[in-house]
Amino acid sequence: MKLIILFASMTGNTEEMADEVAEGVREAGIEPVVKNVMDASGHELGEYDGIILGAYTWGDGELPDEFLDFYEEMDGLELSGKKAAVFGSADSSYAQFGKAVDILKEKLEELGADVVAEGLKVELNPSDSDKAACRALGKKVAEALA
Template sequence: MSTVIVVFASMSGNTEEMADAITAGIRAAGIEPVVKEVMDANASELEQYDGIVLGAYTWGDGELPDEFLDFYEEMNGIHLEGRKIAVFGSADSSYPMFGAAVDILTEKLQERGAIKVLEGLKIELNPSADEREECIQYGKSFVESLA
């Protein structure tokens, strides 16, 4: 059976809501993921999993949140060849770069050899009921991609 880790950063709770729904989808598809806030995780842990799902809100004009910076730098030293990945995050369209943290993390994971199996999921601020369902489906689809 495949193993999955979900690592996320959330300031206002929006990205955490997304993480909760995606995790519910992963569970509904039959996998019990390891779920961690980024401050409680080390990038080297990612090497232990078949599936990696990262979540981050976009800070400022298109940057990673501060709490993700050390983890991001640590990713330079890991090897993720063959691991399947997906990235999600809450975003704010009032800024010029909508959800740039999702793109930054996806690019870094792919640099490290990982395989993107789903497009990045970006949701404006907090997820609506329909968007929460979209997150659940995202988690289920991620598990299907591991088969």
């Protein structure tokens, strides 16, 4: 089983989350591919059984610029049968808290993926309990592939 974790992170919070998500995937016995979304193309997703996307929220509840090409490349993909989840750091002082997580989750569902965990939104830098939630998310997706 192959699982990929793709993330965008400007100040490192979402990247820290990605590291913990990866650890949770490993706990379930799968070695994930972990990449910055800028080094990935939407078409690659077809190669994987598990897809976990991480993005901070930008602008007024928008996807980060780094995610835009990838998001467009996802159009038309057929992701049925794949297990997926989404996470991201955000800031509750903004009206659209963690909206990028919702945008990516909707996209995955629209393309037929089975999103097996609630979108995980973390306030700024992940706390110890947030990190545990990240590991649990990774583990949940990996275990759904068994």
